[in-house]
Amino acid sequence: xxxxxxxxxxxxxxxxxxxxxxxGLRQGKIPVAPIGLAYDAMEPGIYLDxxxxxxxxxxxxxxxxxxxxxxLLYIKEKEGLEVVIPALDAELPLFIDLESRxxxxxxxxxxxxxxxxxxxxxxxLQEVARRIGIKIPQTLAVTSIKELEEALSELSFxxxxxxxFYKALKAYTPAEAQQYFYSIAAEWGYPVLVQEVVxxxxxxxxxxxxxxxxxxxxxxxxxxxxxxxxxxxxGVTITHSGxxxxxxxxxxxYAWRGAFELEVIAQDEDLYLVEINPRFPAWIYFxxxxxxxxxxRLLAAALGQEPERSWDYPAGKLYIRFTDDLVxxxxxxxxxxxxxxR
Amino acid sequence: MKLNRLAISEEGFIFDPExxxxxxxxxxxxxxxxxxRAGQSPSEIAEALSEEFEISVPEALRDVEExxxxxxxxxxxxxx
Amino acid sequence: MKxxxxxxxxxxxxxxxLREQKSALAQRVRFEIxxxxxxxxxxxxxxxxxxxxxxxxxxxxxxxKRLFETHYPRVEFxxxxxxxxxxxxxxxxxxxxxxxxxxxxxxxxxxxxxxxxGEKIIFNGPYKPRTIxxxxxxxxxxxxxxxxxxxxxxxxxxxxxxxxxSIGIRLNLDTGIYPxxxxxxxxxxxxxxxxxxxxxxxxxxxxxxxxxxxxxxxILEPAAYGRAAEKLLGFAQKLEEAFGWTIEYLDLxxxxxxxxxxxxxxxxxxxxVPPLSEYAESIAKALLSNLNSRDYPLLILESGRALxxxxxFLITTVQAVKRLPxxxxxxxxxxxxxxxxxxxxYHFRVDLGEEVLGPPEPSVLYGPLCMNIxxxxxxxxxxxxxxxxPLVLSPVGAxxxxxxxxxxxxxxxxxxxxxxxxxEVIREAETLEDLVRLERVPAHLR
Numbered sequence: 001x002x003x004x005x006x007x008x009x010x011x012x013x014x015x016x017x018x019x020x021x022x023x024g025l026r027q028g029k030i031p032v033a034p035i036g037l038a039y040d041a042m043e044p045g046i047y048l049d050x051x052x053x054x055x056x057x058x059x060x061x062x063x064x065x066x067x068x069x070x071x072l073l074y075i076k077e078k079e080g081l082e083v084v085i086p087a088l089d090a091e092l093p094l095f096i097d098l099e100s101r102x103x104x105x106x107x108x109x110x111x112x113x114x115x116x117x118x119x120x121x122x123x124x125l126q127e128v129a130r131r132i133g134i135k136i137p138q139t140l141a142v143t144s145i146k147e148l149e150e151a152l153s154e155l156s157f158x159x160x161x162x163x164x165f166y167k168a169l170k171a172y173t174p175a176e177a178q179q180y181f182y183s184i185a186a187e188w189g190y191p192v193l194v195q196e197v198v199x200x201x202x203x204x205x206x207x208x209x210x211x212x213x214x215x216x217x218x219x220x221x222x223x224x225x226x227x228x229x230x231x232x233x234x235g236v237t238i239t240h241s242g243x244x245x246x247x248x249x250x251x252x253x254y255a256w257r258g259a260f261e262l263e264v265i266a267q268d269e270d271l272y273l274v275e276i277n278p279r280f281p282a283w284i285y286f287x288x289x290x291x292x293x294x295x296x297r298l299l300a301a302a303l304g305q306e307p308e309r310s311w312d313y314p315a316g317k318l319y320i321r322f323t324d325d326l327v328x329x330x331x332x333x334x335x336x337x338x339x340x341x342r
Numbered sequence: 343m344k345l346n347r348l349a350i351s352e353e354g355f356i357f358d359p360e361x362x363x364x365x366x367x368x369x370x371x372x373x374x375x376x377x378x379r380a381g382q383s384p385s386e387i388a389e390a391l392s393e394e395f396e397i398s399v400p401e402a403l404r405d406v407e408e409x410x411x412x413x414x415x416x417x418x419x420x421x422x
Numbered sequence: 423m424k425x426x427x428x429x430x431x432x433x434x435x436x437x438x439x440l441r442e443q444k445s446a447l448a449q450r451v452r453f454e455i456x457x458x459x460x461x462x463x464x465x466x467x468x469x470x471x472x473x474x475x476x477x478x479x480x481x482x483x484x485x486x487k488r489l490f491e492t493h494y495p496r497v498e499f500x501x502x503x504x505x506x507x508x509x510x511x512x513x514x515x516x517x518x519x520x521x522x523x524x525x526x527x528x529x530x531x532x533x534x535x536x537x538x539x540g541e542k543i544i545f546n547g548p549y550k551p552r553t554i555x556x557x558x559x560x561x562x563x564x565x566x567x568x569x570x571x572x573x574x575x576x577x578x579x580x581x582x583x584x585x586x587x588s589i590g591i592r593l594n595l596d597t598g599i600y601p602x603x604x605x606x607x608x609x610x611x612x613x614x615x616x617x618x619x620x621x622x623x624x625x626x627x628x629x630x631x632x633x634x635x636x637x638x639x640x641i642l643e644p645a646a647y648g649r650a651a652e653k654l655l656g657f658a659q660k661l662e663e664a665f666g667w668t669i670e671y672l673d674l675x676x677x678x679x680x681x682x683x684x685x686x687x688x689x690x691x692x693x694x695v696p697p698l699s700e701y702a703e704s705i706a707k708a709l710l711s712n713l714n715s716r717d718y719p720l721l722i723l724e725s726g727r728a729l730x731x732x733x734x735f736l737i738t739t740v741q742a743v744k745r746l747p748x749x750x751x752x753x754x755x756x757x758x759x760x761x762x763x764x765x766x767x768y769h770f771r772v773d774l775g776e777e778v779l780g781p782p783e784p785s786v787l788y789g790p791l792c793m794n795i796x797x798x799x800x801x802x803x804x805x806x807x808x809x810x811x812p813l814v815l816s817p818v819g820a821x822x823x824x825x826x827x828x829x830x831x832x833x834x835x836x837x838x839x840x841x842x843x844x845x846e847v848i849r850e851a852e853t854l855e856d857l858v859r860l861e862r863v864p865a866h867l868r
Binding site: 039040041042056057058059060061062063064065066067068070071074090093094097143189190191336337340 | 435437438439440441442443444445446600601602686688689690692693694803
Binding site for chain 3: 356367368369370371373374375394395396397401405406408409412413415416
């Protein structure tokens with residue numbers, strides 16, 4: 001039994017990828033005992049003991065590296081933790097920074113490097129896109145209202161107003177653009193990015209890079225239906241050759257290591273890179289369901305084994321997300337609150 | 343008394359079956375809560391705390407009163 | 423033997439905030455600074471109290487110096503006076519070999535008073551009064567001009583002294599850092615800098631021997647320094663070719679971050695703040711790969727915060743315990759934003775000066791001022807504290823003992839813990855006498 005800790009077990013209306021990863025691991029050939037890492041005692045994964053064997057509360061990454069490391073070492077001591085698969089944006093920089101130390105303590109992971117992680121910044125997309133031979137929507141970095149006005153005169157409405165790492169709002173008027181500029185600057189700082197809206201199909205590709213320019217499988221999908229929060233509800237597999245080639249070029253160009261997701265807009269033959277996520281997306285179980293068990297392959301890579309690399313999948317497989325209900329005892333909640341674990 | 347309805351676990355987890363609210367108390371908080379439920383006065387509780395723990399009676403009394411303030415804020419205690 | 427006490431507490435559980443809290447709290451105790459117990463310091467010197475560690479100051483300086491010198495052969499550190507100009511602190515850096523970087527008449531005079539010779543002073547800043555500017559020229563200071571008006575002043579001074587004056591010029595440039603500090607010096611990309619240089623050359627009174635820039639403060643992007651170095655070097659080569667000057671030094675200014683937690687940054691400083699080595703590498707790489715056949719220009723760094731911030735602590739004491747109407751726990755401390763000017767931009771580390779048991783709760787830390795803005799921390803997780811509990815705030819070594827204000831109270835003692843572990847006063851607490859000494863009462867009001 002390999003003890004694997006997985007975070008992002010917050011299967012709520014804006015779900016983390018954790019439960020999808022765990023379902024994949026459980027369906028794989030490597031026997032696993034999944035341990036859930038949670039940032040709140042009410043994260044649903046804690047209560048799903050058929051998926052999550054043991055659950056631990058974590059301190060926030062913002063509280064410092066030492067508490068975070070100590071908590072992981074405590075879990076290591078109690079459970080014999082061997083591998084950790086972090087799945088949330090906010091904790092990734094910490095895990096990347098701690099990777100070698102954790103490894104020295106016997107907790108393995110398979111993560112992008114610091115330099116790779118930095119590629120997700122929106123002001124780096126241009127260079128990534130150029131290097132892998134695709135486009136990006138025209139994007140201007142602005143730091144003042146004057147620059148915003150100049151940028152707006154070059155683009156036509158609507159435009160996207162984006163933070164460097166998070167948040168994207170669609171503005172239809174100069175007044176809206178200005179309002180979003182202020183709110184994003186206040187929350188995420190400068191620069192704020194102003195981006196043209198490219199009409200086309202929003203498509204995504206997920207994969208795991210081997211760190212040497214190859215990969216352990218890719219899957220391309222199109223989101224058919226999204227929720228009001230912009231989260232996938234139904235989707236379909238596609239085999240867009242240009243998209244898959246771009247993903248392979250991306251992995252090769254940067255020798256990407258670990259999980260990633262590219263968000264792309266396809267307009268006829270043209271592809272526009274919109275976002276790079278240095279982790280699994282919340283719909284990662286889709287890959288497992290079509291026979292490309294990326295979570296298991298990532299686990300194998302973390303363990304130093306040679307994972308499978310085949311990634312034939314048919315177009316037209318459907319992904320359906322659905323809600324479910326569970327009735328349980330208050331006791332688990334009590335334990336999480338008083339002991340921080342169950 | 344509202345305190346009587348609370349489900350109190352030895353781990354310090356408190357559940358109010360009427361409102362659905364949950365609370366946690368620490369070791370001394372648990373003692374104070376139980377003592378209040380048993381009808382002891384704040385000064386009696388302060389003396390008991392001082393007996394068992396490294397604390398003077400006046401300091402303990404101030405803290406018990408602060409604890410009562412919290413209970414009032416949570417609507418778990420009414421001035422009798 | 424009685425059991426250790428904790429204040430009885432009851433906490434209502436709020437979904438969405440129920441993370442693990444004990445791991446972070448266990449880290450939050452600091453009984454001593456460099457081996458001297460916090461309790462002893464308070465007893466001997468009173469509260470609040472600024473404490474500096476000589477050991478940390480020297481170690482950090484030596485570390486930074488060694489680091490840059492292993493990457494580039496000619497490096498000079500110039501101590502940024504405005505970051506902390508207490509005599510004892512400046513002396514430590516000067517002993518270690520730092521020159522002085524000053525930005526005002528007061529700082530210039532303070533450096534001279536400390537025995538720093540003119541040629542070891544860099545004189546920066548947007549306003550240098552005429553008399554001190556002339557004195558600095560006479561004493562051989564490196565003057566970095568900020569405006570055309572200053573150039574006119576210097577040309578006049580050159581005529582008065584009947585000699586040519588060597589100067590440096592301050593440039594502002596695009597290195598990808600926001601906000602751009604473009605109010606200082608002359609802009610490189612727009613061509614302004616080149617025009618000004620042509621004007622200087624035509625005047626025939628001044629010659630340029632150094633280029634200076636300073637991109638901003640708490641810059642978290644090491645690559646920006648590489649871009650700055652490359653641009654300065656390119657400009658230097660242009661000037662040497664066009665005007666026959668020798669650009670002796672490139673001054674990349676400061677702005678290197680400390681391990682402080684900038685507000686608005688989610689990640690802890692251990693992760694968010696790149697190590698100094700990345701800055702050294704970035705600068706050295708840019709210089710070495712663009713030098714052509716030229717001699718190595720001297721690289722000057724005006725690092726302040728990165729050298730002093732983490733050597734400074736403020737010990738303060740809980741003076742009152744409160745519950746706010748919204749239920750939050752609040753404490754009134756004897757030190758507020760009057761002493762901690764940097765509290766407006768940074769979340770300090772808050773350590774307990776003694777062990778306090780009990781469940782942590784988000785708490786507000788207020789200062790002693792009778793003003794609503796006097797907030798040291800909005801929400802820091804602390805166990806229930808009683809009056810008299812000491813807190814140790816850090817890092818506070820940069821800017822606080824220069825930007826502090828006297829408003830309604832006295833400024834406290836500042837002590838230095840020496841390398842031998844002795845606590846020495848380096849600034850006495852202010853008294854009423856100190857504060858009223860400069861006041862004069864007209865006769866009719868006596």
